[in-house]
Amino acid sequence: MPLYLFDKRFMEACPALGQDFQVPSVFTEDLMAVMGAQRPDF
Known part of the structure; x- marks a missing residue:
C-alpha cells in the first residue's frame, strides 16, 4: 500500500x-521545485 x-x-x-x-x-x-518557497505541500 502506498504511503502519501x-x-x-x-x-x-x-x-x-x-x-x-x-x-x-x-x-x-522534482518538477515542482521550480516554485521554490511557493511550492504547495501536495
Whole structure:
C-alpha cells in the first residue's frame, strides 16, 4: 500500500520514518521545485 505524505517536514518529526523513505526512481526529478518557497505541500 502506498504511503502519501503531504508534510514537507515529516522527516524532522519522525526521523526513523525518513530513513525508510525513498523516492522511486521514476520520480527523481522534482518538477515542482521550480516554485521554490511557493511550492504547495501536495
